[in-house]
Amino acid sequence: MSDLVQVNNLCVDYITFGGRVRAVDDVSFSIKKGEILGLAGESGCGKSTIAFALMRLHRPPALISEGEILFDGKDILDFSDEELRKFRWADTSMVFQSAMSCLNPVKTIESQFYDIFEAHNVVSTKEEGAERAKELLQIVDIPPERLYDYPHQFSGGMRQRVVIAMALALKPKLLIMDEPTTALDVVVQREILQKVYELKEEFGFSVLFITHDLSLMVEFCDRIGIMYSGKLVEVAPSKEILGKPQHPYSFGLGNSFPTLHGELQEMIGIPGSPLDLNHVPDGCRFAERCFNASEQCRTDEPQLRNDEARGWVACHHPLAIDFRELQDAPCSELN
Amino acid sequence: MRYIFTRLGFYFLAFLFAVTINFFLPRMMPGDPISSFLGRLAQSGGQITPETIAALEALYGYSTSVPLWQQFIGYLQSIMVGEWGVSTRFFQPVIEVLGRGTQWTLLLVGGYLLISYTLTTFLGIYVAWKRGTWADSLITVGSVVISSIPAVVMALLLYFAFASNLGWFPTGYAYDPALDPAYTWEFVSSVLYHLALPMIAMVLLGMGNVMGMRSNMINQLGEDFIVMGWAKGVRDRKVMFSYGARNAILPMITSFAMSVGAIFGGSLIIEIIFNYPGLGQVMFQAMLARDYPLIQGYLLMMTIMVLSANFIADMLLFALDPRLRTALD
């Protein structure tokens, strides 16, 4: 499979009163055609910041300061305004984390769908736009006649589904879903992800999936990237990342998560709290909280290294435990 | 529909309330106008007969012999049928005097609202979009400085500079008295020419709205649906108007409704200084002449206009904000 997206050494800064905060620091990864890549990590580690960068949506005080984002071989950072406008939604669309407040309160759903079609010249009449919008609503189980309602007439979960339907409107090559299902109950959540999965199989687009629900992520994704304080610390196939974590943070993250089937098991968690991005230490950012940290970890910053067989990890002392053999591991049953 | 009727009902109650105050206030003030009139009459050596008193009572709608509540009912009735008493300054029915002034005030204030709100809304949208550029600083600072000049100072400055000294604009009246009112180009252009300077003064004084619109717009631009608009590939202009401004004008309508009283107050000063024969002029002369029926009539007319403006703002908001529509209907 070839790469659809290739992100190289991406850095995103927020200019604040206290100076520049580097929210995403030297991150590289790729998304293959038809692949679902997951992105996990504690709140504030920079997941949404990466998602925004992939559509070049950052506005001051945020800016992409370094790196390149190759989409189908072309660097979107070089796009002109008009190229960028055409690229957005047609090539990459996004279900925003704040899906609830993503709909314009004074326009009907129909007119917000139509704006998409109109901006990309895909329909010639309003009726045609409405037809297509109705089909899309059906995918997410919203009755088509609700098309002419206003956003406030929908429940939070319905709004989220409307946004998902909108994101699918132009059959993009990359669909970014930033915690798309937080307002949905477990059943609906799975149904919708199942739908997205089927559509993905049908049309062959790629997905960047961000969620806090690790078990969902493991189930849905092909590969998972783990982020810590603006750094990508590990990328591995989802079947292995929790069962055979190499980075101590991935290990901790897996341990912080209760098993789905609920047998009582000690949740270990990760001591300490996330890094203050205003004071980034010299060495590994996780060293402070790591059970395995050495002197080297506090002085040298580990670089992402490729392990042929498995993926990428940025750690001086990658773990070599295999949970699946050792014990009834937290997430082994999910694989 | 139900909403519209509730609002109408509400405004009717507010109107009744204002009328009630209008009725009782002068009656609670020490020295009713009739005795003060009689006093002046006596001083100047006039004859005071029972007929004089009866005539005066009829004129003022006052009576010493009829119980208060009956007076009140009578007052309400006569207001509803347009009998607002007779002006003691102009010796004409109050409603006629006010009617003459009202047309010019409506022209001035209505024109002002149209021009000022269009101008400041677009400027506000523009500077919010261009936030941080020199155009933003220039327009923002300029409009704040201009609008913070007191109305009297602004009006006098413009009047002396452009009407008295340079003579570019007329020094008074609503149209050239030599012309007969008719829908001819000559007459209409004369009206516009006389309207121009007071209108410019009011528009300048209202420039502060640019700041209001700017901050509304900046608030809206921070909303998630704006980002989504861009992400959808919607063109900038459309995001700006259909996503941003469309939402940012809603609070402007509310603030208009709240400031409409002040706008009429401002037009009063402008009319007096520019010698423009609107309601403000009428009020001014009524006050100088202690013309109580006219003052009362003026207050009533103001109440009607402010309430109507509020009602229009309500309806506008109702038409423009779907959330209000479903919540209230």
Ligand SMILES: Nc1ncnc2c1ncn2[C@@H]1O[C@H](COP(=O)(O)OP(=O)(O)OP(=O)(O)O)[C@@H](O)[C@H]1O
């Ligand atoms: N407008 C901003 N100004 C300054 N810093 C910001 C701004 N937006 C985000 N940040 C910082 O960037 C970092 C990454 O934020 P981001 O929203 O990408 O986190 P996230 O991983 O998506 O978190 P969550 O899981 O809570 O959504 C955070 O530390 C945050 O404080």
Ligand SMILES: [Mg+2]
């Ligand atoms: Mg986020």
